[in-house]
Amino acid sequence: MTDQAYNFAYLDEQTKRMIRRALLKALAIPGYQVPFASREMPMPYGWGTGGVQVTAACLTPDDRLKVIDQGADDTTNAVSIRRFFQRTAGVATTERTTDATVIQTRHRIPEQPLAEGQILVYQVPIPEPLRFLEPRETETRKMHELEEYGLMHVKLYEDIARHGEIATAYAYPVRVEGRYVMDPSPIPKFDNPKLAGNPAIQLFGAGREARIYALPPYSDVVSLDFEDHPFTASKADHACDLCGSGSSYLDEVITDDRGTRMFVCSDTDFCAARQAQGHCGRLSPQGDAP
Amino acid sequence: MYVAVKGGERAIDAAHAWLAEERRGDPAIPELTVAQIREQMALAVNRVMAEGSLYDPDLAALAIKQARGDLIEAVFLIRAYRTTLPRFGTSRPVDTAAMAVDRRVSATFKDLPGGQVLGPTFDYTHRLLDFALAAEGEAPPAPQAPARDEPVPHVTGLLDRDGLIEGQPADDTPAPDLTRQPLELPASRALRLQALARADEGFTLSLAYSTQRGYGRTHAFVGELRIGRVAVQVDLPELGFAVEIGEVELTECDTVNQFKGSRTEPPQFTRGYGLVMGQSERKAISMSLVDRALRWQELGEDFTGAPAQDEEFVLSHCDNIQSTGFLEHIKLPHYVDFQAELELVRRMRREAMQMQEAAE
Amino acid sequence: MNAILTGGFADPSTQSAHAFRALLEAMARPGRILAVEGARPPAPLSVAAGVALLTLTDATTPLHLAGAADCEALRGWIGFHTGAPLVAAEQAQFAIGTWDALHPLGRFRIGEPSYPDRSATLIVEVDRLEPEGARLTGPGIETEARLSLPETAAFRANRALFPLGFDCILTCGARLAALPRSTIVEDA
Incomplete structure (x- = not known):
């Protein structure tokens, strides 16, 4: 039963249109972070407000929604988000990856390979892969514009010099279609290979930072590495x-x-x-x- | 035998029930009413309205009750409610010169048109706990003075007459709205002021204080601080004129700051501005100092690296709903990421130790 | 007058949700043809073009009507159902018309180097929409897709601007497909 006090999937139609337009542009420019007018949701920033807004904009009453946090359906925040959509959208929910049409996730990609017809929505805390190298948005935006990713390679190379390998274990940066460097959200690097060539649509929502980005199906997604230190999914x-x-x-x-x-x-x-x-x-x- | 942790759903329900019980406290003590909070915790209500960006004392009082007095949580409740409200239109700019003032003080002139009105202020109270309040004693009624009928012009307007302060030409550009458009930098002054008006009071206060201590100093005088009610008017195209839809209480602060000038331009004072819903003096003064510090570029000053001068830093971190959300989210499960780091650190330690052994 | 007031979504939240999913699939899988329903716009607009307008545009999205689409009936319908302000091609976030009517394409916004998303989406009314003809490769396409396009040169030129460029939604009757700027288009 949906909660009649709110619109289908909570957001008003104008907000959904705004998010939907951002999603289409995100798909047209794979890996590029589209600014969107993120709304204040009835759950805190950091709890998945970006993912929730993307899911809300995508859901139809015919969907079967699966929500996972750390890979599990039963973690408290996954339970809470699933309930939110049961209440506001009245959609069917499932814990089975194969049965789900929309999967909202925090920090994992399911083990079961995804298929066409499925949408994977990631909750993203810091969408900017360059943020830890350069805190200013005004600067990182320029770096993306000019494809100036040297700083990232320097950082990875310093890792190798200090530790003998790239010391990034999660949120491991990727390059999409040979153009934008993208943060895959804090998934373990073990999951990185599943980003590439995936038949499902992958959508990323960062609520507090007000950014949406996407990977179309079968996208070319490469984890950054060096010839003599190739990426390994450990x-x-x-x-x-x-x-x-x-x-x-x-x-x-x-x-x-x-x-x-x-x-x-x-x-x-x-x-x-x-x-x-x-x-x-x-x-x-x-x-x-x- | 290990069984995967289950029961998230039950745990959430139980936690909510317990929370409701704790919120109520000892049932032998009478429950607070929303009206009591609205009337007797008015400054808390004002803060929640200001940072929640919604002028509704009853809802703010309800939010404070529901949030067990946690004002940031109450602001969050108001913000989440506000997002769902339809927009019917935009009011005309409120005319603060026509404010019915309860309080109006100027630090720059001993007396001035409209006078100094001390109003209901803590300023000269001695901070001695009043045990009569614990005994629920009623305060005697305050003495009444006849209402002053004279206009209360802005101090900055008086300075402007003589060209002593930078002019502020009227601007009909529609005001931007950061709750409907993603923040883009550099921001206009109007957008910065919107962000500051709903910014966390503590953050704004600390930044303002830092400018006073030399991190982006602007030599501010409180030209005037006024608190009172103003009419809100909305243009109705169907009628062809504006109608008054209500009144709001506002706190406005104009600071008169460090003058600028050059060989060709005679020196002039500059302005900082603060405007906050409800009675929120500390916030309005803080806001005007931070506004002024952020204007360094426009006024041809140097960027000294002070936090209060740094627009991106201030606007990205002034919102307490954003900051508290992101801060507190680190208590959510992160065991997948942590496991990835554990695995990495273990492996690197193993390799480092092997290398050490090999060396020995 | 009646034609202006009717033909919108009867149940906006559900119908626009279904329509958007079709648009999302289309933009995610260039060349994929999907059926949509729910809009009955006045001539000369197709059902699919009407659905795209109702789903994506509103008072915040400047819209350009090109050629025959710029008619009294349609202006009224769009004004009533979406409120989208009608503008010249250069200011448009969305534009609608036949391929010929949309020319010259250089008028449309292709985004800015630091904000490539600030570009126009063209809703192109076509007479034929079939999975044959031009060869499409790129993001969203596993090996290759085929789509009957009005031409290929313009799409190749658009691809050369990547990450700048416009994006297209092709509409025909009650069916639509999309061609984002990222797609590599080659002659059949």
Whole structure:
């Protein structure tokens, strides 16, 4: 049941039109950050107001919405955002990646490959990949205009000089279609390869910073690196202790105060589906660990 | 056995119920009414209206009640409500020279047309706790003076007559609105003033104070500070004239600042301006100092690197709903990012230790 | 008069949501043809062009009517249903007309180097819209797409301006496709 006091998907039509126009321009200029008149939402900045506005502008009553935070459907903020759209848009929701038509995410790309017909909406805190090198928007805008990305390469190279490798583990910058350097939101760099050539539409919303950007399907997205230090998508060197997957991104759980740890899939839907198919891990309840 | 953390939904419901209980406090104590807050916590209500950018004392009082007295949270409630309101039009500029003043003081002239009106101010109270209030004693009624009928012209207008202060030609450019357009830099003065009028009082105060201590000093005098009610008028094209739709209480501060001049131009004082909804003196004075500091370029002054001169810095950080949201969001789960860093640090440590061992 | 007041969305929030999803898919997948519904604009406008206008334009979006689209009936309809201010091509955020009527294309905004998004979106009414003809490659296209375009040279010239350039929505009856500036267009 939708809340009658508010318009469908909360935002008024004029606001949705404004966001929709920004989304179309974002798709036309992949990786470029389109300024938009971000609204003050009934949840705090930092909680996903950009993603929520993008989702609200995209939703139709026929959609099935999935919301994840850290890969999980049951984290409190994912629950809260899902409820917001149940209440204001009356849309069906799902926890299954394959069943979802719109997925709003914070910090992860689902393990299950996405398909045409799906939209992945990212919540973005700081959309400007150059922000930590240059705090002024007036400067970074010029740098994008002139494709002046040398500073970024210098920073990455300094990492290599100091640490022997590029010491950026998440929000790892990418170059889109050989033009704009883009912040992929704070996803682990493990997820970066999924940005490229993805059949789904990927939309990015930064509410507080009032920016929207996008990756059309099958876009060319390259993680910045050097020939002698190529990008690698790393993860903890373990298998999931519940489903046994050796290829999924893992959460680390500390299980006692003596340093005992276990590793479980961060993507709860992926893990549950594998367990339902009979896969098990080191600590599966079945006890028949491989 | 480990089970993935579930129950986010139940936890949220329980947290909200508990919050409602805490908000109410001891049920043996009578509940505060919105009217009580509006009347007796008026300065808090004013701050919430000013920073919430919505002139509605009842809603601001309700927000304060709902927010358990957390004024930034109350501002947030008002802002979120305000976004959903339709826009019917734009009022005419309010005429603060025609303000019905409750308080009007000038620091630059001992007396002046319209007079000095001290009004309801804390200025000369001795800050001694009044235990009579704890006993809920009623204050005796204040003495009344007959209303003064004379006009109260702006001090800056009086200075302007003699060319002693920079002119301020009327400008009919429609006012920009940063709640409907993304902020673009450099910003116009009108846009900066809008941002400052709804900026966090504490942030504005600190910036203004920093200019007084030398970080972008502007030698400000309070030309005048006035508080009172002004009529709000809206043009109705159908009728062909403006109608008054209500009154708002405002605090206005004009500062008279450091003069400029050159070999060819005779020296003139410059202006800083503050205008805030409700009675908010501290905010209005702060705003006028920061406004003046931000005008360095227009007035041909040097940028000394002072925070209050830095438009991008001030406008990007003055909004407390933005800053509190982003600040507090770091308490949300970040274990995916942290895991990525853990993995990286562990690997780099391993490699560093291997290299050390190999060296030994 | 009646033609002015009718033909808008009966249920704006739902209909514009569906229409936008079609526009989003179209802009995301250049060359993909999608069906839309819900608008009944006066002649000579197509249903799809009407849907695009109702979904994307309002009093904040200057609109240019080119050629036959610049008629009394349409001016009235647009004024009533969207409130979009009608302007010259140079000021337009959106423009609508046949390919020929939109010429010369150099009049339209292509954005600024630091704000390439400040560019016009052209709603191009075409007689034929089929997945054949010009070869399209680039973002949004897995291998290649084909689309019946009125010409290719203008789109190649537009692509050469990237990241500046205009973006097109092609409309025909109740169907539409899009051609953003990022698409590489080659002759069939």
